[in-house]
Amino acid sequence: MARRVHPRPPRASRIRTPRFLERPGIWFNQHLQTLIETLGRLRANPVPSTMTVAVIGISLALPAALYVLSENLRAMAGGWDQTAAISLFLDLEIDDRKAADLAERLRAWEEVARVNLITRDQALAEFRDLGGFEDALDKITKNPLPNVLAVYPTPEHAEPERLAAVQERLLDLPEADFARMDTLWLQRLQAILDLVQVVALLLGGLLGIGVLLIVGNTIRLEILNRRIEIEIMELVGATAAFIRRPFLYTGAWYGLLGGLTAWFLVTLAILVLQGYVSRLASLYHSEFRLAGLGFVDTGSMLGAGMLLGLIGSRLAVNHHLQGAKPA
Amino acid sequence: MIRFQNVFKRYPERGEALSAIDFEIQTGEMVFLTGHSGAGKSTLLRLIGLLERPSRGQVLVNGRNLGTLPRREIPQHRRQVGMIFQDHRLLPDRTIFDNVALPLVVTGVHPKEIGRRVRAALDQVGLLKRERATPMALSGGEQQRVGIARALVGRPPVLLADEPTGNLDPDLSREIFELFERFKYVGVTLLIATHDFSLVSDLRHRTLTLDEGRLTRDTGAW
Known part of the structure; x- marks a missing residue:
């Protein structure tokens, strides 16, 4: 307190509010x-x-x-094909030719959009590729797999109830063994x-x-x-x-x-x-x-x-x- | 600079704190406000700092009617009025420098300028060497001077002090009042509430006396 420093006169201009252009800088700084x-x-x-x-x-x-x-x-x-609808497993005595004929007949149905024939040989090869069963398959001399028709319904028949009706109709076929709905579990x-x-x-x-x-x-x-x-x-x-x-x-x-x-x-x-x-x-x-x-x-x-x-x-x-x- | 027109302040729990107060203080005046404790000194200061609004009447500071000041302009008003409190109101966990810098920080002053101005203010109260200390490390008188430095760092045209020497011995009190006198000479308007009657009569400045909320004496300018 010994020092006698004269404070500066506090004129209004000294309590300076920031000039307009300085404001963004101050704002950013703060x-x-x-x-x-x-x-x-x-x-x-x-x-x-x-x-x-x-x-x-x-x-x-x-x-x-x-x-x-x-x-x-x-x-x-x-990763799975979601459009595959019904797998129709045919009786074991139905050979490739008969299966192809049946596929042709099914293509005419109005419920069906398309039909793929998976022959028993193709199925076996696919099975072998899938893995895990090589040893078992090697021991089998005769192909145990049936011919399968993959039946794809038209979009109108794709929902569960109508699909079930298609399944019924397929099962009524004399060549049919059983039919599985592939999409159901996906749904x-x-x-x-x-x-x-x-x-x-x-x-x-x-x-x-x-x-x-x-x-x-x-x-x-x-x-x-x-x-x-x-x-x-x-x-x-x-x-x-x-x-x-x-x-x-x-x-x-x-x-x-x-x-x-x-x-x-x-x-x-x-x-x-x-x-x-x-x-x-x-x-x-x-x-x-x-x-x-x-x-x-x-x-x-x-x-x-x-x-x-x-x-x-x-x-x-x-x-x-x-x-x-x-x- | 400060004008009271028929000001009343009534508290629901305490009744009338101020009644029919009328006075005017010119720019650059140094005025003492005396009276016994409970006479309404603090209330009067609080009205000027806009810590409270009057129940009736008008308070004008620098030509502006505080009654019509919208809430968002209160901060702007407080930057024009430096306030010094008996209990210092310092932040205990901040350094002296940071305490004094606070009014500049909230205004958005550039950091470089803050350093310059804080040191100038600390120099004026003789505490330049203590800028790194915390308030707890300082004596009562030093803390009071930090409070003064904080009040003047923004260079407000009005300084209010509420019992600034309440806890200080007579020598320290005199030093603080001498400091206030220096501000008066450079055009600051000061209003100092104190019940240190002997000091008031020694220093010969205009004195307003309050008694139970009424202005009973105004010596006029010396």
């Missing part, structure tokens, strides 16, 4: 600063931050994993996959609300913890937007980091499962591999996480930061 500062704050309290991020990550990982599962099943099911699988996806969606919705609540509550606590700081900032002339900003950024960070955690969890699960799936697939002579989260999937998951974080913090901020008093 946002960048807040962006870094809020991340720093999360790092400064690693335990609670990590816990919040982990909860968000797990919440996002569950529906994401279900989605990946259903996508993989779909890809697997897509069932399809229905299951649809169900899984709806479940994933519902679960995603519920857990999304959970994420909103988690972020909202975390931000609420943060606001309460920093009550004094907020009050002082209001006293020295901080705008409502300035006070809100760090909380919104914190929420967005939580969401983004949660999304990254979810990506990590799902990817880790796929890596663990990949070996088992490959082994299983190789037993079926398949090259099938689990597909992970693609670029778009990852992007939308991170985006969704960030958006949820932002909305959650926005809710908390709207509720707990009323802005400068008095109203």
